[in-house]
Amino acid sequence: MNVFGKAHxxxxxxxxxxxxxxxxxxxxxxxxxxxxxSAEHMRFRLDDHECRFLLRRGDxxxxxxxxxxxxxxxTFDEIIRRVTTAGVPIAEGTDEEAALRGVQRLVRFPGPKxxxxxVFTTANTVPSPPRIRHGGFVTGAAGMGHVAVTSTKPEQLHxxxxxxxxxxxxxxxxxxxxxxxxxIRFLRVNERHHxxxxxxxxxxxVNPIRTRVQHLNIQxxxxxxxxxxxxxxxxxxxxxxxxxxxxxxxxxxxxxAVTPSGFEWEVGWNPIVVDETTWETTTHQGISIxxxxxxxxxxxxKLAQFKTGVESLLHREDTVPALAGTGIRN
Numbered sequence: 303m304n305v306f307g308k309a310h311x312x313x314x315x316x317x318x319x320x321x322x323x324x325x326x327x328x329x330x331x332x333x334x335x336x337x338x339x340s341a342e343h344m345r346f347r348l349d350d351h352e353c354r355f356l357l358r359r360g361d362x363x364x365x366x367x368x369x370x371x372x373x374x375x376x377t378f379d380e381i382i383r384r385v386t387t388a389g390v391p392i393a394e395g396t397d398e399e400a401a402l403r404g405v406q407r408l409v410r411f412p413g414p415k416x417x418x419x420x421v422f423t424t425a426n427t428v429p430s431p432p433r434i435r436h437g438g439f440v441t442g443a444a445g446m447g448h449v450a451v452t453s454t455k456p457e458q459l460h461x462x463x464x465x466x467x468x469x470x471x472x473x474x475x476x477x478x479x480x481x482x483x484x485x486i487r488f489l490r491v492n493e494r495h496h497x498x499x500x501x502x503x504x505x506x507x508v509n510p511i512r513t514r515v516q517h518l519n520i521q522x523x524x525x526x527x528x529x530x531x532x533x534x535x536x537x538x539x540x541x542x543x544x545x546x547x548x549x550x551x552x553x554x555x556x557x558x559a560v561t562p563s564g565f566e567w568e569v570g571w572n573p574i575v576v577d578e579t580t581w582e583t584t585t586h587q588g589i590s591i592x593x594x595x596x597x598x599x600x601x602x603x604k605l606a607q608f609k610t611g612v613e614s615l616l617h618r619e620d621t622v623p624a625l626a627g628t629g630i631r632n
Contacts, residue, residue, distance in 0.1 A: 547593020
């Protein structure tokens with residue numbers, strides 16, 4: 303059974319102690335609907351789903367889990383079969399955990415880089431529209447956006463998402479940033495150009511990023527929605543990583559803000575939708591056609607990244623070998 307097209311990025315779980323900053327960032331700057339559930343949990347909505355981002359108290363200041371919305375119970379059972387057949391343990395989510403995520407039939411299992419993978423069949427919805435600051439966000443059949451990670455073992459991460467979700471390779475980007483050569487691969491699990499991007503330093507087994515996720519992406523309905531949120535991020539004093547620009551591969555217009563937890567948050571508009579009958583994998587030179595100018599990076603910032611990269615040599619990156627696959631099919 304092929305599950306391509308039947309999985310969609312549903313939600314992310316973020317561990318943070320900075321609830322007040324995150325509320326200002328998520329609600330006032332990005333423009334999402336915020337629900338403060340308790341002193342320990344807060345949620346953001348993009349649409350009629352109860353939860354698209356679950357924030358819980360914790361000192362990691364990082365994304366800890368990725369939630370995948372599956373089309374039906376047959377797809378759910380097939381993915382669980384693949385995971386358990388490989389000898390990887392699964393855990394049933396409790397009723398409380400499912401309720402916090404606004405989902406039904408929740409199961410989790412280990413993922414690369416310590417990112418727990420969670421799958422569910424049904425998202426709880428809210429009849430009243432979310433309180434958002436503009437026209438809305440694009441979710442639907444393609445899921446809510448994407449996550450980007452850095453890795454010292456990109457082929458194994460690619461193999462993992464191929465094994466579990468039948469992910470397909472959309473394309474590559476070769477880029478040089480501050481003299482460091484990167485190769486980025488973009489994986490799709492449905493019509494969205496990519497739900498997972500994996501960046502690796504070419505020729506060196508180092509990872510210059512502290513967090514498990516380098517950035518996450520959400521998509522605005524209108525160009526004005528994206529531009530307005532960009533202006534709010536600046537006006538409210540949050541950090542900006544990259545100015546507005548357009549990507550070479552998926553043609554999305556976007557900017558990258560710095561979240562209170564330190565990883566980046568991309569708000570984009572109008573990426574291409576993959577046509578499976580005509581799509582051809584290619585390699586692009588550079589991440590941007592125009593724009594995406596770095597903002598405010600100091601020598602100290604670059605030294606910190608260098609230090610992080612050196613420290614990564616001392617830590618083994620978990621790729622969940624049993625699910626990394628012996629050969630990538632695409």
